[in-house]
Amino acid sequence: MTKPENPKGVELSSKQMKEGDVIVNKWDPRVKYAWATGEAISRFLEEMKNGKLIARKCDSCKRILFPPRMFCEECFKPTTEWVYIKDTGKIETYSISYLDKDARRITDPIFVGVVSIDGASEKMGIMHYFDETTKEEISIGMPVKAVWKPPEEREGAITDIKYFRPLKEGEE
Numbered sequence: 719m720t721k722p723e724n725p726k727g728v729e730l731s732s733k734q735m736k737e738g739d740v741i742v743n744k745w746d747p748r749v750k751y752a753w754a755t756g757e758a759i760s761r762f763l764e765e766m767k768n769g770k771l772i773a774r775k776c777d778s779c780k781r782i783l784f785p786p787r788m789f790c791e792e793c794f795k796p797t798t799e800w801v802y803i804k805d806t807g808k809i810e811t812y813s814i815s816y817l818d819k820d821a822r823r824i825t826d827p828i829f830v831g832v833v834s835i836d837g838a839s840e841k842m843g844i845m846h847y848f849d850e851t852t853k854e855e856i857s858i859g860m861p862v863k864a865v866w867k868p869p870e871e872r873e874g875a876i877t878d879i880k881y882f883r884p885l886k887e888g889e890e
C-alpha cells in the first residue's frame with residue numbers, strides 16, 4: 719500500500735461549500751424528540767441562569783454531589799438537600815488542544831479539562847474550557863474561577879459559564 723501524499727488532509731472552507739466546489743446534499747429531516755433533563759439537572763441548569771452552582775447532599779455519606787443528582791451512587795439512597803457551592807475550583811486535568819470546537823487546526827491552543835468545584839466533595843467536577851492562561855502556566859491543581867456570560871445572555875446551559883480562569887491573588 720502506498721502512503722497518501724498529504725496524510726494531514728485539507729480543510730474545507732464554508733466558501734467552498736457555498737460555491738459548490740464540493741458535493742453538497744441538503745435536506746430537512748423531520749425529527750422530533752424531547753429529552754427530559756430530570757429533577758436534579760433541571761434545577762442545576764435553572765440556577766446557572768442566576769450565575770449559581772447548586773449541588774445535592776447525601777445524608778448518609780455526607781458527600782456533596784456535583785453535578786447534582788437525586789440518588790447517591792455510593793449509598794444507593796436518595797439525596798436529601800440542595801446546597802449552593804462556589805464558582806471556584808481546581809483543575810483536575812486538562813488538555814492543550816490545537817483543534818478548535820469545530821475541529822479546525824489552530825495556532826493558539828485552547829484548554830479543555832475537568833474542574834472540581836469548591837464546596838462539593840472531592841473530585842466532583844465538570845468539563846469546561848480554561849482561558850486567560852497559557853500552556854506554560856496552566857497546571858493540575860491550579861485554582862480557577864468561572865467567567866459567566868452576562869445575565870441576559872444566559873439560557874440555562876453549561877455554556878452560561880464561558881470558561882474558568884486562574885483565581886487572582888486574594889480572590890475568593
Ligand SMILES: [Zn+2]
Binds near residue numbers: 779780781790792793
Ligand atoms: Zn451517599
